[in-house]
Amino acid sequence: MASIVEEIINMLEFYEPQADFGTPEIESETMVTLSIDGADVTVPEGTSVMRAAAEKGIKIPRLCATDSLKSFGSCRVCLVEIEGRRGFPASCTTNVEEGMQVVTQSSEIGKLRRNVMELYISDHPLDCLTCPTNGDCQLQDTAGEVGLRSVRYGFEGDNHLVAEKDESNPYFTFDPSKCIVCSRCVRACEETQGTFALTIDGRGFESKVSAGQSEDFMDSDCVSCGACVAACPTATLTEKSIIEAGKPEHSVITTCAYCGVGCSFKAEMKGNDVVRMTPYKDGKANEGHACVKGRFAFGYATHKDRITQPMIRESIHDPWQEVSWETAVNHTAKRFKEIQAKYGRTSIGAISSSRCTNEEVYLVQKMVRMGFGNNNIDTCARVCHSPTGFGLKTTLGESAGTQTFASVAKADVIIVMGANPTEAHPVFGSRLKRRLREGAKLIVIDPREIELVNSPHISADFHLPVRPGTNVTVLNALAHVIVKEGLQASTYIEDRCEMDEFEKWSAFISDDRHSPENTEQFSGVPACDLRAAARLYAEGGNGAIFYGLGVTEHSQGSTAVMAIANLAMLTGNVGREGVGVNPLRGQNNVQGSCDMGSFPHELPGYRHISNKVTRNLFEGEWGVTLDPEPGLRIPNMFDAAIDGEFKGLYCQGEDIAQSDPNTQHVETALSSMECLVVQDIFLNETAKFAHVFLPGASFLEKDGTFTNAERRISRVRKTMPPLSGKADWEGTMALANALGCKFQYDHPSEIMDEIARLTPTFNGVSYAKLDKLGSIQWPCNDHTPAGTPVMHVDEFVRGKGFFAITEYVPTEERANRKFPLLLTTGRILSQYNVGAQTRRTKNSEWHEEDTLEIHPHDAEERGIKHGDWVGIKSRVGNTVLHADVTSRVKPGVVYTTFHHPVSGANVITTDNSDWATNCPEFKVTAVQISKVTAPSRWQERQKMFNTQQQHLLAKARH
Ligand code: SF4
Ligand code: SF4
Ligand code: SF4
Ligand code: FES
Numbered sequence: 001m002a003s004i005v006e007e008i009i010n011m012l013e014f015y016e017p018q019a020d021f022g023t024p025e026i027e028s029e030t031m032v033t034l035s036i037d038g039a040d041v042t043v044p045e046g047t048s049v050m051r052a053a054a055e056k057g058i059k060i061p062r063l064c065a066t067d068s069l070k071s072f073g074s075c076r077v078c079l080v081e082i083e084g085r086r087g088f089p090a091s092c093t094t095n096v097e098e099g100m101q102v103v104t105q106s107s108e109i110g111k112l113r114r115n116v117m118e119l120y121i122s123d124h125p126l127d128c129l130t131c132p133t134n135g136d137c138q139l140q141d142t143a144g145e146v147g148l149r150s151v152r153y154g155f156e157g158d159n160h161l162v163a164e165k166d167e168s169n170p171y172f173t174f175d176p177s178k179c180i181v182c183s184r185c186v187r188a189c190e191e192t193q194g195t196f197a198l199t200i201d202g203r204g205f206e207s208k209v210s211a212g213q214s215e216d217f218m219d220s221d222c223v224s225c226g227a228c229v230a231a232c233p234t235a236t237l238t239e240k241s242i243i244e245a246g247k248p249e250h251s252v253i254t255t256c257a258y259c260g261v262g263c264s265f266k267a268e269m270k271g272n273d274v275v276r277m278t279p280y281k282d283g284k285a286n287e288g289h290a291c292v293k294g295r296f297a298f299g300y301a302t303h304k305d306r307i308t309q310p311m312i313r314e315s316i317h318d319p320w321q322e323v324s325w326e327t328a329v330n331h332t333a334k335r336f337k338e339i340q341a342k343y344g345r346t347s348i349g350a351i352s353s354s355r356c357t358n359e360e361v362y363l364v365q366k367m368v369r370m371g372f373g374n375n376n377i378d379t380c381a382r383v384c385h386s387p388t389g390f391g392l393k394t395t396l397g398e399s400a401g402t403q404t405f406a407s408v409a410k411a412d413v414i415i416v417m418g419a420n421p422t423e424a425h426p427v428f429g430s431r432l433k434r435r436l437r438e439g440a441k442l443i444v445i446d447p448r449e450i451e452l453v454n455s456p457h458i459s460a461d462f463h464l465p466v467r468p469g470t471n472v473t474v475l476n477a478l479a480h481v482i483v484k485e486g487l488q489a490s491t492y493i494e495d496r497c498e499m500d501e502f503e504k505w506s507a508f509i510s511d512d513r514h515s516p517e518n519t520e521q522f523s524g525v526p527a528c529d530l531r532a533a534a535r536l537y538a539e540g541g542n543g544a545i546f547y548g549l550g551v552t553e554h555s556q557g558s559t560a561v562m563a564i565a566n567l568a569m570l571t572g573n574v575g576r577e578g579v580g581v582n583p584l585r586g587q588n589n590v591q592g593s594c595d596m597g598s599f600p601h602e603l604p605g606y607r608h609i610s611n612k613v614t615r616n617l618f619e620g621e622w623g624v625t626l627d628p629e630p631g632l633r634i635p636n637m638f639d640a641a642i643d644g645e646f647k648g649l650y651c652q653g654e655d656i657a658q659s660d661p662n663t664q665h666v667e668t669a670l671s672s673m674e675c676l677v678v679q680d681i682f683l684n685e686t687a688k689f690a691h692v693f694l695p696g697a698s699f700l701e702k703d704g705t706f707t708n709a710e711r712r713i714s715r716v717r718k719t720m721p722p723l724s725g726k727a728d729w730e731g732t733m734a735l736a737n738a739l740g741c742k743f744q745y746d747h748p749s750e751i752m753d754e755i756a757r758l759t760p761t762f763n764g765v766s767y768a769k770l771d772k773l774g775s776i777q778w779p780c781n782d783h784t785p786a787g788t789p790v791m792h793v794d795e796f797v798r799g800k801g802f803f804a805i806t807e808y809v810p811t812e813e814r815a816n817r818k819f820p821l822l823l824t825t826g827r828i829l830s831q832y833n834v835g836a837q838t839r840r841t842k843n844s845e846w847h848e849e850d851t852l853e854i855h856p857h858d859a860e861e862r863g864i865k866h867g868d869w870v871g872i873k874s875r876v877g878n879t880v881l882h883a884d885v886t887s888r889v890k891p892g893v894v895y896t897t898f899h900h901p902v903s904g905a906n907v908i909t910t911d912n913s914d915w916a917t918n919c920p921e922f923k924v925t926a927v928q929i930s931k932v933t934a935p936s937r938w939q940e941r942q943k944m945f946n947t948q949q950q951h952l953l954a955k956a957r958h
Contacts, residue, residue, distance in 0.1 A: 022066065022092055023048040023065055025067070026045070029044075033098060034049075034097065034100035047096050060078050062077055063180060069187045075116065077142060079112055080094075082103075088109065113146040114148050117146050121148065124180070133238055164176070166217055168216035170296075170845050174236060174237055179236040182233060184231040185198055185209060188227040188230070189222075193227045194457075195221055197217075198210065223291070224292040224830075225290060225430075226239075239276050242276055246275070248269055248275050251268045252269065253715070253717060255708075256277075256293070257699035258837075262286075262709070262710070262714055264774075265278060265290070266278040272720040272721070273720075274298055277290070284404070284712065297837065297838050301700050307682065309724065310322070310323050310327070310693065312328055314691070320693065322957075331692065332650075333738035335675040336675060340373075343646075346632070346646075348372055348374075348376065349377060349632055349649055350364055350649065351379065351651045351656065352596075352653075354379060354384075354590040356653045358592040358752070359704045361379070363736070364377065365604075366736070369603075371735075371740065375627055375630055379593045379594065380590075382633060382917070385552055385585055386594075386599070387552040388400075390558045391558045391561025391804075393606065395802050397798025399606050401591075407578055407790065408431055408435050409431070411435060411578045413441045413537050414543075414545075416432075416446070416450075417545065417564070418550020418551040418552075419547055420548070421548075423827055424586070429451075432546070433452070436452075437457050441536055441540055442462075443462045443533045446550060447550075447889065449465070461536060465890050466523050466525055467822065468823075468923055470810075471550075472560050472808040472809075473522045474530065476806060477516045477518075477530050477534070478537065479534075480509050480515055481531050489570065489571050493569065496796065496801055505803035505805055508805050516530040516534075542579050545567065553914075553919055555812070561583075563804075563806040566804065566806065575792045575793045575796075576790060587833065591711060595759075603615070609626065639669075641670070647672075649673055650677045650679070651686055654686070655686050655834045657670060662911050664938065670686065676692070677692040680693075681696040685901050695723070697728050701723060703715075703716065703717060705770065711778050711788070713775060713778060729745070729748055733745060748767075760781060761781065813912050815926045819927050819928050821893065822894070822927070824924065828899065831897065838899070849882065850896050851883065852872060852882070852883050852896050853895040855892075856886075859885045862930060863931055864929070868882070869931070870930065872928075873927060873930075876909075878907065902943070909921075909925050910925055
């Protein structure tokens, strides 16, 4: 036995993980100096001896400690000697003291550590040479560090070596035979993720890690975030990709391409293949945490459905013809020019993508303005957060959130409105939960009982279950209570806001029609709860508001955003840490695509196209004359297409046929076009109507930057060459040049340099600075060279804050006898947006189909049982889904997700939209629900059309 142990330890190939200091960093103004192994170390009070040693470069062996978790003190490997103390205290649970004298190595310490390790190893399989984490195992490392050379105890006694593996999770295995019961996984699930899915069952020798009530991982509450896997010091919890492919050989730091949290990852590679995505500890948005999408769902990038060759066809009923890039872009340029010659300069346009990089989005709008000679450029932000841009610009002066995510750690009262962070922004959701467990108060304003309302160790102080379409009444009523009860921050308002406007607004909001007792009839929110919630927000200390699409995707989306900003100014909750107005952006680069001038009325940096000075700046750089007239928004493009005036569209990385409302209207518009060009990684629903397909590149295949919901610009770095030979920016550049533009960029950094030259909020941004700082929150310029974590600190960007009048105007979409229920929509953790990527990963094991949530009362009235097929009929269309009978929704409200094309959730949503920005009213559709036995006519048609299009694609590929 001794020889095997020795052999294994000698075989150690040390793997270099990110530095681990053993216990978390402590913030304290008081510093303490001690001596460790004769060297003086000065650290903040409250730091552990283990961390103090690590900061001096002295590594103390450890198993149960890691710096992402609170110290626990169970393994006893980290023992040290401290002068004047009896015994050998654990360095991870002992805090530093002034003048302390610590010794980390002595023969006695060594002997004790070896004894502990011997016990661990005597119940651990010695299969290191064939173990998937050989060389990346802290048990193995620690055996080496303590000098273990033999184990006196055999395997004859009781042991756990034959314990059965749990392979139920699609992405990682749990092999209890290798578990040392250090509890790191249990603590990671509690402290980092906040799910509490794991426990240690039993005591002593019997103790073991258990998911839920001895269920397997897949049946437990586990949400597959991977925090336990990252924390496990042995091979017990291991990624299946590592088991299959082996240890990575190099890594690249990049940014997740899913949601607006913008987590940093180490893409760990073997050659050009990603074998693991490890959340990056130095990533400021995520600090080493991740969710199931970014952590595990990257397989879509090499899925067999990827299209890597450009294709063209005359009609959508023809087979595709694979062609070279050159042929495809020349053909497109010729078709676009012919269309403009026939139908006019404004008959073509483009849609840029919030999935693509800032540099790519910038190039698309530049190509439209230079090459198309118009401003018909819009972005998918139109259908999600355009009201945020309008509402925050109007009131505060800047179209972006005010804080860092980390700032929530200083919030005392948190309002979450129309957002579901634990499903849609999971890593931020975990941060939020941590703060709530520390005692912050929570007000949830949402028609559904989202997870935050009631989950392990968390319950909302108030859940205001607002009826869809009446957000403005609730926000106005909150402000009414604060003003009428004199709870406003008067000095702050006097110092920082336009007083004339405030007085007008104050008179408006004080009117009795905004009282909770009056608004209850519209919103359904009990007046007493609303009053109490208003008092809590106004008087509870730092108040932070986080909101999502449940605020913006309404006919009064912009009004609601302004009402939120009013509330924050009213209570003095803008301009410092722990407060603010924080839009939770949906897609990875929604903020960036808006910043980069993707709207038809704005050049980069939110400057109006009609402004001559701004136009001159861009005209000087680009060498063209720009059209001063704003172009078409996406819905206007559809209407103009149906009217025969809009005939050509370049749509990059956006699936409008699935994501936009009133699908049948969108399909008619797409069918009316003469040249629809789609650039994407898959044949998405929109591409089925296309005449030209340009293959897109996944985030792993390109360089660039994304900007997350905190305004944080982070690098996206290429890990593999683009499968089609061109990154998206190169494809756009080729098309622009075929149209006669003279774009000349050798690397996206040069595009960023141009953006920085032309955009005051980006003046100080460069790839060199991003590489140095890791990430930058704009504005970044001469005044704020390292970026701006908190905005509006001394004054608002617009100077004085503006209280906008926010009159409630009921939506035209009303429930009546024919359509008595209100449908609202949302997202689920495992799937992402239209699902094009996540449906092509094992994430579908959690969510194979979209279902309709309906309250038991409403279901019973209609004779509907859980799992029945139900027809959902609105004024514009109908579709069929399985019923999920649940009291998560209130009576009168039904809910679904929109991740699967066959569900046709948007067949039923209407053309109603926000008065200011045309953001669709996805969140309110009056519907009737009935039990049915067959799919809807649209679903039958969609199935046939899909089969036909797949057939035409297969022919081309064959
Ligand atoms: S599974 Fe890993 S982290 Fe959890 S107790 Fe076992 S060894 Fe420790
Ligand atoms: S994967 Fe995440 S949620 Fe699941 S058990 Fe591990 S830490 Fe908990
Ligand atoms: S929270 Fe968002 S950015 Fe982070 S890993 Fe998950 S999907 Fe990616
Ligand atoms: S590392 Fe200190 S007791 Fe385990």
